Amino acid sequence: MTSNTAQQDAAVADKAILANSAYADGRHLAARQSIYRWQQPQYDLPGIVVEELAETSGTVLDIGCGNGKFVGRLRKDRPDMQVVGTDISAGILADVARPVMVADAQALPFADDSANAVLALHMLYHVGDIEATIKELARVLRPGGVLIVSTNSDTDKQELDQLWVRAAGDVLGIPEGPARVSLSSRFSLEKASGYLGTAFKDIQVRELPGTIEITDPAPIVAHLASYEAWADQCGVPFHETVSRAAEIAAAAIATEASFKITCLGGFLVCRL
Numbered sequence: 001m002t003s004n005t006a007q008q009d010a011a012v013a014d015k016a017i018l019a020n021s022a023y024a025d026g027r028h029l030a031a032r033q034s035i036y037r038w039q040q041p042q043y044d045l046p047g048i049v050v051e052e053l054a055e056t057s058g059t060v061l062d063i064g065c066g067n068g069k070f071v072g073r074l075r076k077d078r079p080d081m082q083v084v085g086t087d088i089s090a091g092i093l094a095d096v097a098r099p100v101m102v103a104d105a106q107a108l109p110f111a112d113d114s115a116n117a118v119l120a121l122h123m124l125y126h127v128g129d130i131e132a133t134i135k136e137l138a139r140v141l142r143p144g145g146v147l148i149v150s151t152n153s154d155t156d157k158q159e160l161d162q163l164w165v166r167a168a169g170d171v172l173g174i175p176e177g178p179a180r181v182s183l184s185s186r187f188s189l190e191k192a193s194g195y196l197g198t199a200f201k202d203i204q205v206r207e208l209p210g211t212i213e214i215t216d217p218a219p220i221v222a223h224l225a226s227y228e229a230w231a232d233q234c235g236v237p238f239h240e241t242v243s244r245a246a247e248i249a250a251a252a253i254a255t256e257a258s259f260k261i262t263c264l265g266g267f268l269v270c271r272l
């Protein structure tokens with residue numbers, strides 16, 4: 001029998017769910033990105049990528065570029081570089097300035113050794129075959145080029161995981177409900193170096209710890225609700241659980257003045 005986690009992992013890498021629901025447009029991604037407005041310290045993530053590419057020129061491919069947050073900043077700060085965005089979802093690319101391409105990271109429409117830099121930011125946990133995709137990223141990268149990857153730790157936003165388990169338990173009338181679908185656990189910060197080490201010799205990890213402190217439950221609710229594409233994998237009525245989580249978060253804010261979420265994400269800068 002397939003375990004609940006195996007089913008969730010399969011759904012997190014399901015191309016139809018990704019392209020037609022989770023990332024059919026930029027709405028859900030924007031809800032998850034916007035919670036970082038309340039994070040301390042603040043990290044300028046596109047700025048970090050620009051900094052890491054200071055010694056690189058030529059072509060940069062942003063694989064799984066989503067709503068183009070990094071593509072836009074690179075084009076502005078590095079007009080000398082050719083920046084190409086790709087994504088499996090045509091919908092999410094609609095508002096990203098050209099050149100962009102609909103392409104699966106597992107079979108890229110680029111020649112061997114054609115890019116000076118490749119970005120795979122918060123996306124490798126969504127591909128079906130992570131090892132093969134890393135080989136594919138290495139294939140298109142020129143010798144001397146750089147791959148920049150990002151993902152989250154297994155401990156990232158654990159307070160939201162706990163909130164979900166409690167809310168789901170209340171909905172089901174049991175002490176603890178099923179765990180929230182985890183997006184990054186297939187390729188977490190803890191697992192990333194092991195995977196990348198199969199194709200890349202030099203891997204520098206840059207961890208970005210922080211704390212989000214919120215005095216309004218709305219961004220928490222928006223974050224939890226952004227997993228709607230995986231509602232069928234939750235093992236609990238999705239919208240009811242989000243509503244119950246909103247009540248619990250509001251009560252916590254009323255008694256403790258704020259709701260705190262610990263974050264741990266990071267970049268891996270990889271060379272062949």
Ligand SMILES: C[S@@+](CC[C@H](N)C(=O)[O-])C[C@H]1O[C@@H](n2cnc3c(N)ncnc32)[C@H](O)[C@@H]1O
Binds near residue numbers: 105127
């Ligand atoms: C969490 S978003 C990250 C977007 C962007 N890289 C960022 O960091 O803001 C993941 C993106 O990867 C895309 N994606 C998922 N699987 C993919 C695949 N196999 N090939 C290309 N893109 C994929 C999704 O459509 C989505 O836009």
